[in-house]
Amino acid sequence: MVFPGSNCDLDVHHAIRLMGQDVSYVWHTETDLSQYDVVILPGGFSYGDYLRVGAIASYSPVMSAIKEFAYQGGLVLGICNGFQILCEAGLLPGALRANEDLSFHCHDIYVRVEDTDTPFSNQLRTGDVLKLPIAHGEGNYFASEEDMKNLRVIFRYSDSQGNRGGNPNGSVDDIAGISNLSGNVLGLMPHPERAMEELLGSRDGRGIFSSIVAYLKERSGISV
Amino acid sequence: MSEALYVEVGLTEGEYEKIVELLGREPNHLELELFGVMWSEHCSYKSSRVHLGLFPTEGERVLVGPGENAGVLDIGDGWAVALRAESHNHPSAIEPFQGAATGVGGILRDIFTMGARPVALLDSLRFGPLTYARNKYLFRGVVAGISHYGNSVGVPTVGGEVFFDRSYQGNPLVNVMAVGVLRKENLVKGQASGVGNEILIVGAKTGRDGIHGASLLASREFNEAPLEMRPAVQVGDPFMGKLLIEATLEALETGAVVGVNDLGAAGLTSAASETASRAGTGVEIDVSLVPRREEGMTPDEVMLSESQERMLFIVEQGKGDKVREIFRKWQLDAARIGFVTDDGMLRIRDGKEVVAQVPAAALTESAPVYERPMEFPKKEDKEVSVPLPKLPDGYGEILRSLLGSPNLASKAWVYNQYDYMVRADTVMGPGGDAAIIRIKGTDKGIAISTDGNSRYTKIDPFLGGAMAVAEAARNVVCVGGRPIGLTNCLNFGNPENKEIMGQFRKAIEGMALACRVLGIPVTGGNVSLYNETQGENINPTPLVGMVGLLEDVSKRVGNGFTKSGNLICLIGENLEELGGSEYLSYVYDIYGNDLPVFDLEREKEVQEFCLRGIDEGLIKSAHDVSDGGLAIAIAEMIFNGRAKGAAISMT
Amino acid sequence: MGNYQANLKISLKKGVLDPQGSATMGALVSLGYEVTDVRVGKQIMVEFEAESREEALALVDEMAKRLLANPVIEDYSFMVEEVGETK
């Protein structure tokens, strides 16, 4: 998806090409997503993140098509700003607040894989530690008790050994990435598309994209 | 015309008389303001132009040299890079966040106005000592402003430097550099060619931001900025900046765009007059057609406004609608405000009435060129050399305190606030000797570094200028990049002061010599004068932004030790010399008198040796010995590398 | 048709940590002020047209619920006043 102000659409497009899959840019006024298997909302500053991160983008014309797409079981992945938009649009519970130290964070972090029973993590093992970069100013995830019942924690911030710790923004329960209960909508703050090549410092992001490819292949029974 | 009027727009009596002579009549009030802003120091370079001619600007890679919005260099296989540096010192001293943010916005526009996709930003910052609350406020505000604009607009901030020195008290320096990449066939210049072609203003609406901002503000000393200029602070909108990049690059693909120019200092006035004079044509515009953000704006205000995120497009006759359609998709204004003429005039209408009419070249080319008096401190009056303090016996303690000093300590607190990875092309980010950006679809990498040691240029402007170029080149070489061109920001004090003009002249002579010996062309840059507060001038600070090329980016090397057991060797001698060192300044608060020995031919050999060693895979990592000297350089290689320590023999 | 001006106050719900509030409090205390609590929120002014005061109140409430406030973590309150006929 490309919203006015999206920046990482280019990086996600490149990552999918690296996985040998077809991918196209979809402008935010599009209303028909039937031809796609996965819809990815990339990182960036949609609408300048004005008023609230993701708030204005969550009313883009394409959002009702994305809600329908997700309702039908299509895969929806929200990365960084994409995760913020999915929360504002109500596709995922909770909200992203300003980082606890109020400053923008751009550096590598570690996440521990908590749940591999999803289209986005089936090629990983519970307890795996992924080194992924983050680049955000509002990644401090909040969820009320009520919200906690409507989500599954997929990734948690950790140290390099996978123990609790390494939380860069004050996110509740060290949450880095969650999915809805049925697991077909995932939102996470770290950028897997920036960790696809050793040249850039890590390949750990491939675990998420290869899980998507494997899930689609197995679901449709044809070689993708 | 009463003296008050032309003095109020910053002109001298002599300059006013020259205007009357050029026009053959007295200028009306608007015409006077046009000259006032275009003949200001910031826009006309009137005190520096005669010296800038010393720079070597030729080279077989140079596609566009000084005089355009940015310089452009050929990097082979049909690819080219655009580069430019700009200073936003005065606005940042008034409002650090917006001053720095609009500096980033402006330098990016200079890049994509050439048809290049911006791929990297660097910021070179200088403040007074952090012991003063005001300097901490300025430092925090500037970093937040750069982070706010750069991150939101989606261009990675991959490097730069931060330096603290008492000479910048009350007068911070905010220099920003941007680099873009383009296919050679997409190059477009800032020229209003083709009589009858349409002139469009695109991007944000025009308001009263920064009226008399950059031009007059930057041409006055710091404490003279009258209060009423303060509310006119320019505010940047990075979201609109991002839309402007995408819309401009998409519009250029239509082939209907003949010329593009950024609206920076002096806004519409400079964009209209420069595009006309570069093409040798004239321009006629109607200010009533300019989309506005505020009511009741006068023609003067529209012509002088420095509202951000605006560009001037020159489009083939009849194809304006095609371009406007693209801008509408990106939710941006694009209004036809005039057309190209052949009479060389800048004619401004307000509806039907002609409110100003002056030869475009008079504004851009006929500003007076001053050979201001200069004074060079002779060697002997500096002979009274300061006796070097007794060297301490325990060095461990000294090394530990130096490693913690603001100038040498890690700058991670700064660059972790910048998104240096967006666009997934940053092969080497901040913290290395130079940043490296790869070009997808090729093996090429671009190495970029900014450098400038103002203590050296204070002690000896000539050698200091040469060393600024050499150090920037050395940093690029240390990652395996061959230096191919540079841009610069020349930050100096008040040009009406003989000693300052002497520093300016000598620094440029030194830089020019180093460029010739090292074979590196100057592709353009920026001059910032009047960096003076209450009679105190800053150290002469020539900031060099160097671009280097790696034909095969996989051959790059970092500046951290890679494996224990590797040999550590020093290329070049390490002599007993402390002049201008961080040690003297940090521990004793003195600069010292003499610079380290510097030999350009030797420098060239050291750089060639290093490049070949890296190319042949012999050198696994490399780091230049600069601020803090050998001990600091080795410590940094340990911190940045995987080894735990280093054994060094001093014999 | 009347021209109305709404002034909304949007603040974080009780129990939701307010990073900006605590950072601002820390700064005020370090400047020597005896401050016991600080909350930072948004205030938004909206000028809009409505048939009547009732409709205006309803419209502002709707704007707040749909866009201006995030119901998950924010509370909102507002005042509305007429600012003269639309010309």
Add this chain to the structure above:
Amino acid sequence: MGNYQANLKISLKKGVLDPQGSATMGALVSLGYEVTDVRVGKQIMVEFEAESREEALALVDEMAKRLLANPVIEDYSFMVEEVGETK
């Protein structure tokens, strides 16, 4: 000693570009509301101690000038009320 609560409104000065205001207005218009202007600013609640109401007013003004508002591009206004004796 009295316990006071100040409510400050901080908004951009007239003429200073408000990108957040215009983006919010654009969104409201696209949602179908007839909005003619939107300004987004900050509101800050500060609880603090002061000897008297006069001193409280002076303290809040000082806090605003030194930290809470940026005098170059922002204007501020505030109300102060006593909220009971410090226990």
